[in-house]
Amino acid sequence: MFTLGITLLGLAAASPALAMNVSNVLIYSYTAGFRHDSIPTAVAEMTRRGPDYGINFVNTEDMTMLTDEYFSQFDAMLLLSNTDEVFDAQARVAFQNYLDNGGNVVGVHAATDCMLNFTTMERTLGTQFAYHPEFTNATMIVADPSHPSTAGLPPRWRVQDEIYNFNHDPRALGAVVVLTADETSYVDTGDRSPAQGSPHPIAWYQERLKGSNSTGPVGRSWYTGLGHAAAAWKDDVFMGHIFGGITYVLASNTTRAMNPSATVGSLGPSYTPPPPAPTTTLDSPNSSAVRVLGGLSLIGSILVSSCLLVLHMA
Structure with missing residues (x-):
C-alpha cells in the first residue's frame, strides 16, 4: 500500500525543467524604404517578454555594426520588417559568413521586401514579397499544429493584418508551410500570381536554411508574413506565434546556446525555464x-x- x-x-x-544557455538574438530593424509604425512596439514587446523564454534581445539599426565579430555573438538574427537595401557590401559578406557558420534567421512581415537583389536573402527567407491588398480581417488556417509557431493557435485563426502575396512558392526551396491564408475570407483585387503556390503560404520554416554555402552544420530559418500593426505585438496569441518561431530556430543545435562546439552564438549564463502552466483545471469542463x-x-x-x-x- x-x-x-x-x-x-x-x-x-511536474517534471523538472531542463537548464539551457541564455540565447542572444539580434533584432535588425533598419529600413531604407517604407517603415512600419509597429517596429518600436515589436522591439519593446520582444525585449520585455524575452526573459520568459531565456532570450536576450539586442536591437540595432546601424548597418555598420554588421561585421563578422558582431554576428558571432548571436544565436539568431531577426529581420523585423526591413525594406529595400539594408545591407552594404560589408554586411552582405558578414551575413553570408554568419549563415555559413551555422547562424539562424527569423524573418517577420516586410523582411521579404528587403535585399531583393541578394540571392542569399531570398533563399534564406524562402521567397520575396509581391504585393498586399488593403489591411483587412482574414482567416488563417493552421497547416501544421505540431510546430511551435502554430501549436498555440486555433485551427482557423482570425487576424487583422496585411495578407502578403509572394513572387515564388517557398515550398520550391524545401520550406514547410505551417500557416496559410483562406483566400475566400477577404477581398484581394490584385493580380495574385499562381507562382506563390497553393494553399496561400503565410508562415513557414526551413530545417536547413538554403542561404548557407556550408556543407557542414546549417542553421534554421522561420518566416511569418503577419505583424503589420502595433496592436498585433500586444496580443498574446500573436506573440506565441512569434516566440514559437524564434524558439524553433534556436533549437537548431548549430550555435553556442545549445552546442558548445559551435562557432557563433552566445556564451551566456544558464537559464532554467519555468514549468509549463496547466492547460486544464479541475473545474474545466474538459x-x-x-x-x-x-x-x-x-x-x-x-x-x-x-x-x-x-x-x-x-
Missing part, C-alpha cells in the same frame, strides 16, 4: 483526465495515511 500511494502521488508531480489523475493521487494519499495509522496503532 505504501509503495502504491507514493507511485500515484508521483504521477501528479478536464476528466485531470480529475482522474487528481482522484488517483487522492487515493494514494489516503492509502499512505492508512498505512501510517496502522503502523502507529501497532
